[in-house]
Amino acid sequence: MDPKTTAALARTRKAMAGTKDDYVTVPAADLALLAAHPKAPEEERDTLAEIARAAARTIHRKVSLHREHHLEPLLAAIDAPEPAPASAEVPAGE
Amino acid sequence: MSNARLVDVADGVAAAIAATWAAVSPDGVVRTWPFRIDLDQNDALQLLRGRRVWVLPVLPELDPLTREHWKNKYQVGVLLAERYAAEGDPPDDWIDARVKWWQDNILYPLCDPALTIAGPAGVVTAAKPDPGQLPQVNEFIDPEELIQLKLLKISATFAFIDASDHTGG
Helix, strand or coil, X not given: CCHHHHHHHHHHHHHHHCCCCCEEEEEHHHHHHHHCCCXXXXXXXXXXXXXXXXXXXXXCCEEEXXXXXXXXXXXXXXXXXXXXXXXXXXXXXX | XXXXXXXXXXXXXXXXXXXXXXXXXXXXEEECCHHHCCCXXXXXXXHCCCEEEEXXXXXXXXXECCCCCEEEEEEEEEEEEEECCCCCCCCHHHHHHHHHHHHHHHHHXXXXXXXXXXXXXXXXXXXXXXXXXXXXXXXXXXXXXXXXXXXXXEEEEEEEEEXXXXXXX
């Protein structure tokens, strides 16, 4: 993971730990980085990217995201271990 | 269909809130008229689900700017309401979190001098928070409603002015 995405991930985790509210405020730029992560859920990627773009046009460039609906699934997908590479099959008889 | 400027500004305020709040149903922000909201009925608990923000056109006003020019002013109300859905009384940390959210997503952004409420397509004039009038908090967590209806309500009125002062500025 590149350093910017790693930093965005750390900031998001800190923001989530800092409130008990259902909504957590994160910088739009951080959301854009996380939404573009290759392990981000494919079905949510466009939605999150669009939310990030809209928030980036506001004066504070921050967005209030739902913890259970948006953030936890996103972070869980990014944290998920890489699938094990398929082992090279040795053709039978060789 | 073109709207009154007051309604345009209220629509713009609702859009500004929606841009910074990725609300998940049944939460959400809606621009409506004050008389459409009735949370005082006994069945308020049944009516309200989620965190709801209503943006309300309140009052168009004119303030004299000079002897010849006027400052167009638009009062827009914003009402936050959320019901505590779990068992028992709303705990302090639940209330704390909602007040912080309201401060960070409604109160401070809507009076930030850098905020510009864009007009609808075709309307050039944008609106800005009136630097001469701070937001007025009209209702801040009625203890009776909080305990009896488990309903947290905060309402405030924000004043916006046309970004142009109509004197060429």
